[in-house]
Amino acid sequence: MKNVNIAVIGFGNIGRAFVRVLALKRKLLAKKYGVNINVVAVVDSKGMVIKPSGLDDYEMLKLCEVPKSGIYMFGSYAKQGVNVEEVYSKAAPNIHVELTPANYVSGEPGFTNIMLALKSGAHVVTANKAPLVLHYEDIMAEARVRKLAVKFRATVMGGTPFLEVLASMKSHDIEKVEGILNATTNYILTEMHDNLLDFEQALKKAQALGIAETDPTLDIEGFDAAAKLTIISYVIGKPININSIYRESVTKITLKDVLDAVKQGQVIKYIASLDAQKMVASVKIERIPRENVFAQINGTLNGVKIKSDATELFFIGRGGGRMETAHTVLDDVLEVALRWFT
Amino acid sequence: MKNVNIAVIGFGNIGRAFVRVLALKRKLLAKKYGVNINVVAVVDSKGMVIKPSGLDDYEMLKLCEVPKSGIYMFGSYAKQGVNVEEVYSKAAPNIHVELTPANYVSGEPGFTNIMLALKSGAHVVTANKAPLVLHYEDIMAEARVRKLAVKFRATVMGGTPFLEVLASMKSHDIEKVEGILNATTNYILTEMHDNLLDFEQALKKAQALGIAETDPTLDIEGFDAAAKLTIISYVIGKPININSIYRESVTKITLKDVLDAVKQGQVIKYIASLDAQKMVASVKIERIPRENVFAQINGTLNGVKIKSDATELFFIGRGGGRMETAHTVLDDVLEVALRWFT
Numbered sequence: 001m002k003n004v005n006i007a008v009i010g011f012g013n014i015g016r017a018f019v020r021v022l023a024l025k026r027k028l029l030a031k032k033y034g035v036n037i038n039v040v041a042v043v044d045s046k047g048m049v050i051k052p053s054g055l056d057d058y059e060m061l062k063l064c065e066v067p068k069s070g071i072y073m074f075g076s077y078a079k080q081g082v083n084v085e086e087v088y089s090k091a092a093p094n095i096h097v098e099l100t101p102a103n104y105v106s107g108e109p110g111f112t113n114i115m116l117a118l119k120s121g122a123h124v125v126t127a128n129k130a131p132l133v134l135h136y137e138d139i140m141a142e143a144r145v146r147k148l149a150v151k152f153r154a155t156v157m158g159g160t161p162f163l164e165v166l167a168s169m170k171s172h173d174i175e176k177v178e179g180i181l182n183a184t185t186n187y188i189l190t191e192m193h194d195n196l197l198d199f200e201q202a203l204k205k206a207q208a209l210g211i212a213e214t215d216p217t218l219d220i221e222g223f224d225a226a227a228k229l230t231i232i233s234y235v236i237g238k239p240i241n242i243n244s245i246y247r248e249s250v251t252k253i254t255l256k257d258v259l260d261a262v263k264q265g266q267v268i269k270y271i272a273s274l275d276a277q278k279m280v281a282s283v284k285i286e287r288i289p290r291e292n293v294f295a296q297i298n299g300t301l302n303g304v305k306i307k308s309d310a311t312e313l314f315f316i317g318r319g320g321g322r323m324e325t326a327h328t329v330l331d332d333v334l335e336v337a338l339r340w341f342t
Numbered sequence: 343m344k345n346v347n348i349a350v351i352g353f354g355n356i357g358r359a360f361v362r363v364l365a366l367k368r369k370l371l372a373k374k375y376g377v378n379i380n381v382v383a384v385v386d387s388k389g390m391v392i393k394p395s396g397l398d399d400y401e402m403l404k405l406c407e408v409p410k411s412g413i414y415m416f417g418s419y420a421k422q423g424v425n426v427e428e429v430y431s432k433a434a435p436n437i438h439v440e441l442t443p444a445n446y447v448s449g450e451p452g453f454t455n456i457m458l459a460l461k462s463g464a465h466v467v468t469a470n471k472a473p474l475v476l477h478y479e480d481i482m483a484e485a486r487v488r489k490l491a492v493k494f495r496a497t498v499m500g501g502t503p504f505l506e507v508l509a510s511m512k513s514h515d516i517e518k519v520e521g522i523l524n525a526t527t528n529y530i531l532t533e534m535h536d537n538l539l540d541f542e543q544a545l546k547k548a549q550a551l552g553i554a555e556t557d558p559t560l561d562i563e564g565f566d567a568a569a570k571l572t573i574i575s576y577v578i579g580k581p582i583n584i585n586s587i588y589r590e591s592v593t594k595i596t597l598k599d600v601l602d603a604v605k606q607g608q609v610i611k612y613i614a615s616l617d618a619q620k621m622v623a624s625v626k627i628e629r630i631p632r633e634n635v636f637a638q639i640n641g642t643l644n645g646v647k648i649k650s651d652a653t654e655l656f657f658i659g660r661g662g663g664r665m666e667t668a669h670t671v672l673d674d675v676l677e678v679a680l681r682w683f684t
Contacts, residue, residue, distance in 0.1 A: 021652075025513060032579070033512065159653045165507055170375065170680075171367060171672035237374070293658065296635060310363075310669040311501045316635065317655030327652040330513035338512075 002035050004337040005054065007087050007122075009113050010099030011044035011071060014127055014154075016064045017326035018099065023060035025330075035337045037330075040091040047072025047080050052091040084113050088120040095336055097329060098126035104223060104242070107134035114150075118142045123340060125332040127154035127325060133227045133242050136234045149340065151332035156228045157181065157302045159324025160317030161331065165306075167235050172308035174236045178273035179304030180297050181228045183319025184212045184219040185250045185270045189258070190298040193267065198255045211300060222247035222283035225272040229281045238276045246282040253285055261287050267295040344377045346679040347396065349429050349464075351455050352441030353386035353413060356469055356496075358406045359668035360441065365402035367672075377679045379672075382433040389414025389422050394433040426455050430462040437678055439671060440468035446565060446584070449476035456492075460484045465682065467674040469496035469667060475569045475584050478576045491682065493674035498570045499523065499644045501666025502659030503673065507648075509577050514650035516578045520615035521646030522639050523570045525661025526554045526561040527592045527612045531600070532640040535609065540597045553642060564589035564625035567614040571623045580618045588624040595627055603629050609637040 008015055022037060030036045038054035046069040049055070055063065055077075063074055072080040087093065096117030100110050110131035117124050119142070126132070131139060132152055143150045153161040166174070180186050184206055191202035203220070206212035218224045226245040233240040250270050261268050266287040271294070274281040288295045293314055297303035302319035305312065318324040350357055364379060372378045380396035388411040391397070397405065397419075405416055414422040429435065438459030442452050452473035459466050461484070468474070473481060474494055485492045495503040508516070522528050526548060533544035545562070548554035560566045568587040575582040592612050603610050608629040613636070616623040630637045635656055639645035644661035647654065660666040 021513065029513065160655045161507055161510060164510060165503055168503060168506060168673055168677060169669075170676040171363065171371065171669045291638075293635075293638060296633075296638065308669075311660050311663075311666040313502045313657065313659030315655065315657055318653050321653075324653040327511075327513045327650075331510055334512040335510060 001030060002342050003038050003054075004035055004095060004341045005038045005040045005091065005093045006095040006097055006333060007041040007043070007091065007093035008039060008097045008099060009043045009084060010101070010128065011042055012068070012099070012101065013322050014325050014329070015042070015044070015099040017322040018097070018329050019060050020064045021323065021326045021330055023057045026057070029334065033334065033338060035334070035342055037333060037337060040093050041087040042071060043082055043084060043087065044071050045069045046082070047078060048082060048087065049074050049077045050087060050090050051077040084116055088116065088122070093122050094341065095333055096122040096124045097333060098124060098128050098131070099329070100128050102128050102130035102218070102227070104130050104133065104227065107131045111135050114139055115142060118146055118148055121146065121148070123149045123336045125151045125329060125336065127152070127158065127329050129155045129227045129231060132234070133230045136231070136239070149336050151336060152231070153332050154325050154328040155231055157304065157315070157317060158320035158328055160302060160315055161328050162304055162315040163232070163235055165315070166232065169306070169308060172310055174276050174306065174308050176273070176275055176307040177232050177236070177304060178271060180269055180294060180302050181272040181304065181319070182219055182225045182270065183300040183302055184216065186297065186302065186319070187211050187300050188250070189253070189268060189270060192253070192255055192258045193262070196255060199251060199253060220250045222249065222270070225270070225283045226281070229272050229274045229283070232274055233276070233281065236276060238279060240274065240279060240281050244281070246284070248284045250285065265290045269294055343372060344684050345380050346377055346437060346683045347380045347382045347433065347435045348437040348439055348675060349383040349385070349433065349435035350381060350439045350441060351385045351426060352443070352470065353384055354410070354441070354443065355664050356667050356671070357384070357386070357441040359664040360439070360671050361402050362406045363665065363668045363672055365399045368399070371676065375676065375680060377676070377684055379675060379679060382435050383429040384413060385424055385426060385429065386413045387411045387424065389420060390424060390429065391416050391419045392429060392432050393419040426458055430458065430464070435464050436683065437675055438464040438466045439675060440466060440470050440473070441671070442470050444470050444472035444560070444569070446472050446475060446569065449473045453477050456481055457484060460488055460490055463488065463490070465491045465678045467493045467671060467678065469494070469500065469671050471497045471569045471573060474576070475572045478581070491678050493678060494573070495674050496667050496670040497573055499646065499657070499659060500662035500670055502644060502657055503670050504646055504657040505574070505577055507657070508574065511648070511650060514652055516618050516648065516650050518615070518617055518649040519574050519578070519646060520613060522611055522636060522644050523614040523646065523661070524561055524567045524612065525642040525644055526558065528639065528644065528661070529553050529642050530592070531595070531610060531612060534595070534597055534600045535604070538597060541593060541595060562592045564591065564612070567612070567625045568623070571614050571616045571625070574616055575618070575623065578618060580621060582616065582621060582623050586623070588626070590626045592627065607632045611636055
């Protein structure tokens with residue numbers, strides 16, 4: 001049995017779901033794959049828990065119950081203040097799991113954390129998009145030099161790991177990638193359509209259910225979908241800067257627009273699209289014929305179409321539920337663990 | 343620039359499509375990925391071409407034009423008779439590409455070829471399902487001992503590489519995999535539905551278009567879909583023997599059945615299903631509600647749903663067109679080349 005030590009940096013919804021899933025499944029996974037995933041550090045916005053020998057399952061589950069930003073209160077391994085360098089000097093994790101929130105202005109703290117991890121010799125798994133969107137080439141250059149992996153399947157369609165497939169289509173000339181990449185806005189549009197809500201009502205319902213954030217700007221202004229298009233553009237080797245992506249605001253859509261579309265056998269969807277031949281990308285409100293696959297993708301489902309010179313394929317699945325995303329992050333961790341440590 | 347030498351064993355429709363795509367794209371791929379894929383041998387049912395320094399693009403394209411089973415006539419590198427051992431002793435390929443036809447009785451010649459390749463130290467890429475269906479564990483045990491890769495994405499939904507995603511969902515408990523896995527029968531059912539053909543007419547049309555084989559038994563008796571379910575069962579670590587899979591014949595379906603279903607808002611589909619909890623699998627005729635995703639998968643499209651304890655996702659794409667499958671085989675070759683030789 002090989003031990004692989006991981007540090008979990010960022011402990012919000014996804015971080016907690018990840019630690020909980022790991023606590024519940026790691027014995028089974030150890031038996032199945034011969035590798036034991038050991039959590040040696042957890043960091044939130046105000047404190048750290050560092051235990052170089054690894055938290056046991058019970059400690060991991062208890063940790064998920066502390067109040068938000070409260071892990072500094074977690075007994076003898078805990079301390080106040082955040083210092084990721086200390087995580088590396090004290091616990092030397094093999095894999096760095098970056099789950100901090102996305103900040104598209106600075107990319108921080110994710111970018112600094114990821115670079116520190118790579119410079120300390122740790123592989124990186126991230127669900128935080130911002131460092132990749134703003135600093136993809138710097139991160140990958142550092143990883144290449146040090147022969148370390150950077151995995152980020154959870155950043156696009158968190159519950160539907162299609163990025164790996166896209167990356168594996170190496171013999172294809174990828175011509176176009178388009179889809180419904182933001183779960184929150186697709187939920188809002190589905191509510192408007194199915195329950196005849198206006199935009200504000202549908203947004204409030206999404207917020208009440210925890211599907212939309214208190215500040216929904218990143219989703220409803222198309223920024224989240226644009227960030228995903230940027231990551232996709234890097235994966236296919238044709239980078240497009242996020243600032244050059246044309247974005248329409250989904251707030252423009254009225255209930256009348258939705259009903260007008262229905263009368264014409266259409267559905268309004270918020271479509272993110274990357275044309276890799278013209279090298280243009282956009283996040284736009286579009287009318288889709290009812291029989292089109294995209295018209296069937298409702299609620300918090302996401303869907304994407306990949307068109308290459310040789311084929312065309314669709315992926316449909318959860319956009320980013322906590323548990324789904326936690327499993328995708330864990331799959332990335334397992335892949336690195338099995339590829340590099342067994 | 344690293345050279346990786348490959349042997350192409352089997353030179354029917356897929357073999358020719360593969361060699362043609364490679365001839366047209368390999369300069370571009372070499373530039374993009376820093377690896378040059380060199381074809382050092384091609385073998386068909388009656389002869390071999392062996393050129394240890396590698397065929398040039400022009401020779402590869404010319405080779406695709408020789409009559410079926412006619413490569414023994416291909417100039418100075420060609421000879422009559424098949425002897426794969428000679429390929430290994432003379433050209434020592436790094437990657438073995440197995441594209442012989444599937445024989446579900448013996449698994450031959452694929453199984454012997456693949457074992458010979460592994461024992462000679464070559465990685466294996468196969469689009470031939472039969473050796474995996476009948477000898478998966480023997481093949482993987484040999485590969486493990488020798489630390490060699492065996493890739494087979496093209497065996498299930500050739501144009502839609504979903505097997506890799508399934509394999510990567512390591513933290514999931516896969517509960518069910520079901521879908522439309524055979525393109526020929528889905529084409530026949532779509533023709534019956536859309537153009538009111540009876541089964542025999544639709545089959546003849548499929549044969550005329552090269553979608554169905556002259557002997558369509560493997561497709562219409564559900565054997566091809568069952569073989570794919572067996573491979574899927576191995577990938578998720580819960581093997582089901584092909585002989586224990588319940589198969590209904592699609593020939594039972596009449597035009598009246600199709601029309602009766604339409605009257606009830608349903609579509610008849612030929613559904614392959616693997617229940618990994620009950621450990622049962624089947625290939626059955628089912629009535630699907632019109633609004634279900636599977637009802638939208640028509641013609642030669644394939645589709646599959648993966649249900650795990652944490653998520654549910656769909657893949658839709660080409661089942662097995664020549665060019666699509668050739669690209670998937672080439673993607674496997676590139677993945678092995680980049681992972682092991684650069």
